[in-house]
Amino acid sequence: MQILELELQNFRNYGSQRAAFDPNCNVIFGENAQGKTNLLEAIVYLSCGKSPRARTDREMIGFDAAEAVLESRALSRDREFRTRVELYRGRRRKMWVNQVPAKNSAALSQVYHTVFFCPDDLYLIREGAAARRRFMDTALCQLRPRYAAALAEYHRLYDHKTRILRDSEERPDLLELLPDFNERMVRFGAVLIHYRQQFAEALARYAARHHRECSGGKEQLEIAYQTVSSVTDPAADIEVLTEQLRAHMESHQAAERASRMCLSGPHKDDLIITIDGREAKSFSSQGQTRTAALAMKLAEREIYQNATGEYPVLLLDDVLSELDPRRQEFVLNRIAGGQVFITCCEDDRLPVLLGGKVFHVKQGTISG
Numbered sequence: 001m002q003i004l005e006l007e008l009q010n011f012r013n014y015g016s017q018r019a020a021f022d023p024n025c026n027v028i029f030g031e032n033a034q035g036k037t038n039l040l041e042a043i044v045y046l047s048c049g050k051s052p053r054a055r056t057d058r059e060m061i062g063f064d065a066a067e068a069v070l071e072s073r074a075l076s077r078d079r080e081f082r083t084r085v086e087l088y089r090g091r092r093r094k095m096w097v098n099q100v101p102a103k104n105s106a107a108l109s110q111v112y113h114t115v116f117f118c119p120d121d122l123y124l125i126r127e128g129a130a131a132r133r134r135f136m137d138t139a140l141c142q143l144r145p146r147y148a149a150a151l152a153e154y155h156r157l158y159d160h161k162t163r164i165l166r167d168s169e170e171r172p173d174l175l176e177l178l179p180d181f182n183e184r185m186v187r188f189g190a191v192l193i194h195y196r197q198q199f200a201e202a203l204a205r206y207a208a209r210h211h212r213e214c215s216g217g218k219e220q221l222e223i224a225y226q227t228v229s230s231v232t233d234p235a236a237d238i239e240v241l242t243e244q245l246r247a248h249m250e251s252h253q254a255a256e257r258a259s260r261m262c263l264s265g266p267h268k269d270d271l272i273i274t275i276d277g278r279e280a281k282s283f284s285s286q287g288q289t290r291t292a293a294l295a296m297k298l299a300e301r302e303i304y305q306n307a308t309g310e311y312p313v314l315l316l317d318d319v320l321s322e323l324d325p326r327r328q329e330f331v332l333n334r335i336a337g338g339q340v341f342i343t344c345c346e347d348d349r350l351p352v353l354l355g356g357k358v359f360h361v362k363q364g365t366i367s368g
């Protein structure tokens with residue numbers, strides 16, 4: 001997978017910009033606040049219809065512009081694709097793949113895939129379970145359509161069940177609907193556990209290797225999937241998972257009715273991350289946290305490559321800061337394979353060792 005060319009109009013601080021990229025390595029230099037992250041954000045947005053940082057599409061439109069246009073020419077599965085998105089203030093965006101209008105962002109996801117790493121990704125280690133579930137869900141939805149469908153259905157049922165429980169004080173008759181909701185959540189929940197277990201197992205294996213090598217063999221990263229307590233083996237067959245999840249739901253029924261809240265279930269799943277046996281969330285240093293988060297992203301790239309035969313485009317934003325020189329060198333050695341974009345500050349010459357194409361970004365203008 002490769003981005004051959006990108007064209008932006010009024011996207012963030014870019015006016016009218018076109019750039020052609022190297023198939024392997026693209027080093028994006030620039031001082032602070034010049035547009036390096038904006039460039040990576042545009043590439044991510046074109047890959048999935050979502051920004052890794054903007055809350056609304058409007059945020060990405062140039063301050064003085066009415067609309068923004070993003071367009072890419074990409075190579076994927078030995079074919080060339082053109083994707084185009086137009087963002088407007090006050091009306092819905094429009095998207096196209098090869099000039100055919102796309103109804104939703106799923107059409108963009110089928111063209112190319114990105115793995116984006118930025119300083120905020122420390123949240124993967126430091127924050128609560130929701131951040132790690134989001135990481136698993138995003139990766140798995142791109143890889144397994146069956147997972148994406150089960151997750152959407154599980155969320156829909158969860159929201160509905162939450163409303164039933166909340167409103168049940170005034171309308172006790174609603175509780176009659178619960179057994180049916182529970183049964184459907186059990187069936188879709190078992191599918192989620194099945195895929196999450198497989199993903200977590202591969203993630204643990206690859207990420208441990210990256211982390212070990214990056215720390216010069218000194219540190220051991222471990223990742224374990226944690227789901228509801230009554231599931232004794234998340235790697236068991238889906239039928240077994242369904243039975244155990246059903247027993248779990250039944251044992252929580254009385255408590256859910258009493259608290260009028262949807263309690264335990266796969267919606268509380270987590271990844272337990274430890275470095276040398278200690279929980280990383282509480283005990284790891286800034287550098288260790290960054291190394292672990294990066295190891296997880298590199299592992300995600302490998303899982304995707306194994307499943308599809310193609311490397312996703314790797315986007316590394318400000319990855320070198322807070323790493324000591326040996327860890328920096330590891331990162332630069334390790335990212336080969338597939339197309340890479342790496343941003344850094346002007347005085348950081350290390351990435352030039354990577355070869356490839358060098359760009360300078362200044363006030364929303366890229367020069368090659």
Ligand SMILES: Nc1ncnc2c1ncn2[C@@H]1O[C@H](COP(=O)(O)OP(=O)(O)OP(=O)(O)O)[C@@H](O)[C@H]1O
Nearest residue numbers: 012013032033034035036037038059060061062063
């Ligand atoms: N919608 C917008 N319209 C115009 N400019 C914007 C918009 N959103 C953000 N910017 C500007 O983009 C600039 C930030 O760009 P970006 O985040 O890409 O910086 P960067 O080069 O990655 O910097 P750093 O090295 O500090 O991370 C800021 O000056 C910000 O004001």
